[in-house]
Amino acid sequence: MSVSLAVNGPVGWITFDRPKAMNALSVEMLQNMTSQLEAWRTDPAIRVVAMTGNGPAFCAGADLKQAGAPVGPGELDFLDNIIVFFNLLRSYPKPVIAAVNGLALAGGLETVLCCDIVIAGQSAKFGDAHSNFGVFPGGGGAAILPRKIPANVAKYLLFTGDALPAEEMKTYGLVNEVVADGELIARVQAFGEKLAQKSPVVLIRMKRVANAAADKTAGDALRDEELELRSHQRSYDIKEGLAAFAEKRKPQFKGY
Known part of the structure; x- marks a missing residue:
């Protein structure tokens, strides 16, 4: 399965689980995450959702091998699935925490932009990367990133395709906390439990x-x-x- 799901107390965990593909977003992943978020939306036991990645990347973006794949009549194409997932995540009623390990690029960065709180491991890096492959963002890279960080920094990331380290992104306001890589999951779990005590x-x-x-x-x-x-x-x-x-x-x- 391309996504791992777990519940730890009041926190529902979604883990991108395609480590060999740098957790690139596939249609299967998008549909699985959308379905799980919908299920947790009305589950009173789940107070907080946390998202992270398995392996060296949080998420390196969309699986470009699937991006232009044809679909049958009435079926959602790759972009449709991306839009459904990001719109749901962005408007999700419960707090969503990004536990960013490794690289968060393109669609991975856009996933982070949809989250309420961002806690990153020291080795994490953030970048848009769409320009590296002549791809245009569709999940908020150009529209939302300049609202989250200074416009000139957003344009730097958009135009160059480069990635910046977590500590630097913290100074720009995208990242709330930077912790040691080995402490990331425990810190996010503790933070989620803190939020779960609120109304x-x-x-x-x-x-x-x-x-x-x-x-x-x-x-x-x-x-x-x-x-x-x-x-x-x-x-x-x-x-x-x-x-x-x-x-x-x-x-x-x-x-x-």
């Missing part, structure tokens, strides 16, 4: 408002937040959180 419904609402804010004026974003707060005031979790604070105990959130 699921408040994280969902925070993520939605934060994601939408970039396309709004400050005033519209604040109004959106105020409306979300009004809805949240009717939730069980806010009542439980306030009661726990008053009673000096740990809250027991239920996610609604």
Whole structure:
């Protein structure tokens, strides 16, 4: 199987598992990950999703051998599958952590761009790489990367096809933490468990408002937040959180 799936407590793990192909994205991988994300979306036991790669790469991008393959009438082609996967990952209601080991290039970098938190091993490198093969990005490389890091750095990665180390990408704001390679999985698991202790419904609402804010004026974003707060005031979790604070105990959130 091209993707390995595991559940460790409240964290659902998706591992790119084509190490001999540098975990290049295939149609099978994209469909498997999309199906699993859809299943976990409504599973209350899964509070956080983490993504990583098996072998020397996180993900080296799309499998270019499949990119132009013909499909039958009514079937999704490679680009269709890419778009479905990235759109789902980008709008996913639960927190998604990228545990970046090794190379994250092209579609691998675009996967990282869809994640909420990025924790990287010291040996990790990030690059667009599409220009190296005359390929145009389709998962946010040109559209989203300049919103995540300074525009001139994004253009450097886009134009040159070069990759930059994790520590440097941390200075540009793409990476949250850099840890020793051997500590990456344990650190991401611990971080996921920390997030899992929060109210699921408040994280969902925070993520939605934060994601939408970039396309709004400050005033519209604040109004959106105020409306979300009004809805949240009717939730069980806010009542439980306030009661726990008053009673000096740990809250027991239920996610609604």
